[in-house]
Amino acid sequence: MGVLMSAIGFGIVTASILAVSSVGFTLQFSVTNVFNLSFGSVMTGTGFIAYALNTSGVSIWASMAIGALCGGVISVALNWLIFGRFIRHGISRFGMVIVTIATGLICDNTIQAFVGPTFYAYNAQPGKAFNLAGMLLTGQELIIIVIAAVMMTATHVGLKSTRLGAAMRGLSVNASLARACGVPTRRVVAVAWFASGVMAGIGSVALFLDTSTFAATTGSQFLIMVIAAAVLGGVGSAEGAVVGALVVGLATEITAAYWNPELKDVVAFVVLILVLLVRPQGMFSQLSSERTAVG
């Protein structure tokens, strides 16, 4: 029982880190229909901005907040400078994926040119460990769980109870109809990119705190797990991303605790495939496959 409770606790921490990033990834996709594989690079970039602040004496949590805002600006800038232009030129969905991959590679290699092929760590202590019902969690991990919970609640409330949220949901269902109904498409799309970048920033600092060290490619390295959680929950569904992150987090930790740690990713992706066999659209997604990109 002790081992199971520990694994569940560890799984919740992993899920919290993944959930913030996965919701950011999927929120932007649901509004714009751009499957943005440069998301990991935005994570890395904001992680390094937070690092620069943190090593200048700013607390890690303030660095996370400022880094997240910068992430939002970077994300909006990428859409304005690159992605939006391609969308307006009518690029195919597959072509857009390639553009985002190329953008990610450019960003990663540019970051590496500046920071070099070495590792960095935040100046932050994990804090005292607390035993909560058999789950041993540090102060830092508890803060990450709380931040994730607040972000998820805010996203849920924002999407369900505000005019902006209604506009985003409208765009995600039918962009042309939303536009015809007077939804300011460009502004809503910009907000979606901004929110996505903010979540990439928060997710990256949480991730880099968790891995203790990070390098120029760490964000992209973990993108596959972020996408796995999003796909499992149903791409485009914020609630789905949270559940997907929980499934991935718990599956990996329970596999490591009870079976072979070498196979933790294998089990997570087997679960992913099994779920998609039953529900190809993921657990929660209701998006149509016929949507077009919105820039």
Next chain:
Amino acid sequence: MAHSGSGSLVVAIFHAYSGPNAAFGPEAAAGCFPAEKLINAAGGVLGHKIVCDPTDSKGDPADAVPAANRLIASTSSLVGVLGGGSDTATAVVPLFAQANIPVFSTTGQASFDHSTSPYFWRILSPDPAQGGAMAAAAKKLGLTRVATVFGNDSSAQGSAPAAIAGVTKLHLHLVTNQTIAIGQLSYRSEVQKLASAKPQVIISEADPQTSATYLSELRQLGTIPDLITDPVSQEPGWRKAVIGAIGASNLNARDYAVVAYAPLTTLAYRTYTAALKTIGKQVSQPMQWNSDLYSVADYDSVVVMALAMDMAHSTSPKVYNTFIPKVTNPSAGAVVVHTYAAGKVALAKGKRIQYVGAAGAIIFDRWHNAGQGFAIERYKNGNWAVSSVLSSAEIKAAF
């Protein structure tokens, strides 16, 4: 990327400059460029200048194979390769061998212990010897409750089986044996299992990020046991990552690095470090590699290639390749030389030579493997220092 001028001879530094093993490239460059400088200062090889040419293998076979093919096809003056670390050797050594290019590899993989490739050469000891030496170090340090934690990559898995077998052979208590997937977001469950097994020491090899994450999470559960690590832990990137995770004092107090041993006080070594100091343009902070055995071995590799060309009176890789053991292995009447310049002079006088390099004597066996003894090193006052040398009897007992 450096390119050869007219008449120059290219030695490719075919290692990772990006990806998880991005330290391998600069590490090898810290061996190649000092050799280039000293060889060219001595007049070059048969009138040709040596040029070290960094080529990024990216540390994985999928990228390394096309890069190797491009290198072979585009560089007509390629005379030798430093490269094929444990991450790519299996894929690229056959390609260079097929092109008749000698490859001085730093791979530790056991599959090369009895390599029949005439163009494969390995100066440092293979991974199984490393693994056995790590187990022998635990015994020597009096640490009986041993845990092994190895990454599931080919580099770490080269030494893992011998380390685990050595622990058993030496009648130590293997409390847990973990093979961990590298590059994970968390190892908390693995770490908790390890902590509950209460080891006195962890014998470990993993890449920087994996080690940092694992040890950081172990630290959160309490005290970190002693660590017995391999030469990877002496690389600046590994140290920077792990220090960022658990602090310098924690790491320095716990870490016992088991490394191939060469007495770093010889004329050859002093010559190497003097040249290393001057290559700041080609290698960032070159002196960080001054006691890195891989860099030292790569330096010796280039000198050996150059001397073999001199002895063969040919820069043709196919021709000089067979002369490589003739300039390193002991033979009756051979003059022992410690630098390229001295070797060149002796060869010009028609003498036989034995090059004893910065890494010590290099005696190739029939499979083109040489090897050194091992030592336990600690990091003190900003430097690595030998704390004790493992005797061959102590290492043999682990096999």
